[in-house]
Amino acid sequence: MMKKFLLLLALAIPSGVVHAELTQFTANKVQRAHNLQQEDKLPEAIELLAGLNPAKAYDKAFVKRMLGVFYWQQGSIKPAIDNLADAVDSGLLKDEQAWTTQRMLADILLTDAQYKRALPHYYQLTKNIPEQQQPESLWLRIAQSHYQLGEWQPVLKAVQVYQRYVKQPDVPILSMKLGAQLQLERWKSALPTLQSLIALEPDHLAWWQQMAGLQLRLGRTKNALETLALAKRQGVALTQQNLTTLAQLYAQQGIPERAAIIYSQLDGANNDAELMSMQAMYWQQAKEWDHAISAWKIAAKLDDRHRWALAQLLLQEGQFDQALAQLDKVKxxxxxxxxxxxxxxxxxxxxxxxxxxxxxxxxxxxxxxxxxxxxxxxxxxxxxxxx
Structure with missing residues (x-):
């Protein structure tokens, strides 16, 4: 946004040029103020312009516009807004000069978090966009303003218009679109948005998490499994909870051996009785008896409560002496x-x-x-x- 401001400033005060409609007195003062600004004497330039009280309405609007720019350069946001608003409200600025002034005002209001005040200006600007200006940047700021105000339906409308100009939108606009869709509980519509975000940022964990979460919400457990499994294969740093969910989904889809493998990869799996017992249970479901016995043995060492399950499995597998030894330890x-x-x-x-x-x-x-x-x-x- 700072670069955009600098462009607008360049349009605002062309070097060495004073508008032909100004009276000679005002034109001289404006030129002098412009020269001071160019010499990095911004306070003196502001003082000069602030001391003017032109009789002609157009002169007053032009000076207000210039003052607004200088105040913004100085970091004085409120007087910048006040002066630019006066210039815009006068209705006396012409053509692109009027457009760029209103654009500056809208952008400053946006940066000052005055979203409700900024929006009418942005919408007005969209009605007559000069040829060299970029309409998508306006709709981006409209979307941003509505997003900050929690106005989700207008966010989606603004994004829709933005996408007419930009066929492959970037992460910020898609993030706002996703946020609005989630707030409006448009789960199905959010899935393609997440796919686009994943394509742009394949290493960003949140997009994968939200994709899997929405698929689960919609009852698409197989899709959720595929999403988390793909993220894992691509090296995305899944959380322990993500991996646990992935294991549970494997089990639900009738692939308990994959569930057991995932549990074996969890942090501290070999030192956590509950994680080991889950791993053992999934190996048992997969009828991988040797793996299950090994896992139950570790779980039982960590917590005696698991000796009963170990003993039962040893008994099932005909390892009677070991089963009896474990039964002696069941508490x-x-x-x-x-x-x-x-x-x-x-x-x-x-x-x-x-x-x-x-x-x-x-x-x-x-x-x-x-x-x-x-x-x-x-x-x-x-x-x-x-x-």
Missing amino acids: QKASKAEVELARVQAYYKMKDYEKAIIHAKQANNIQSSATSKSWIKYLNQMREMDG
Whole structure:
């Protein structure tokens, strides 16, 4: 915007030229002020012009315009706005001179966060744009002003006009468009905007996150999975939460082994019992029993609560001695009867019916159940047959 101001300043006061409609007295003073400004004597130039009180209305408007420019150069925003506004409101400035003055006023109001005051000027400027001026820059500032005011529908209208002039918009305008679409809950319309932003800034994590988030909101879980997976493949630095979501999406899509791999890549995965247990669970869903057992072993070392899951899987895989060793370490009170029944199963598979029946009776004493009674009856029969 600073470069735009400098261009406008150059248009505002052509070097060595004084407007022909000025009276001779005012023209002389204006030329003198211009020379002072060129000599970096801005305070003296302002003092000279501020002391003028031209009788002719056009002279007054011209001086106000010049004063506004000088005050802006000095960094005095309020008097710059006041003088430029007087010049514009006079209606006496001609053609492009009038247009550039109003443009300066609008831009200064925008930089001073006076968006409501700036907007009418920008809209007026769009009605008669000089040939060498860029209409898209006006619509960009209109969009910016509405965006700052939280006026989302006008933002989208301004962006739409902007895109008539610029077929491949850049990140700032697309960001405003996206913000307005999200505020208006236009989820589907926001997806193409995010695609454009990702194409422009493929390493910007927020665009990928918002894309996946919208796809999930719309129930497009497969698309969300593809989005996060593509971001990961392209080296985007996904957060731990992003990776967790990706793992969950893999599991939902029936690819638990990928979910397990993602969990194994999380920060501190090997030192976190819950992360290890999730990894183990997904390996188990994938029927990758060896991986699952290895993961459950680490989880159990970190937290005894996971020994029960480890013992059950060891039992399933016929590793009875290891299963019994883990069952000895299970601490949960609620599962005591279940632990005894698991011992029954292990000893039964090992054909040690004496120990099996001892634990079946212990299970029944802890919590009498049809299962424990059935085991006792069956094991007694087996023992009698062996005898």
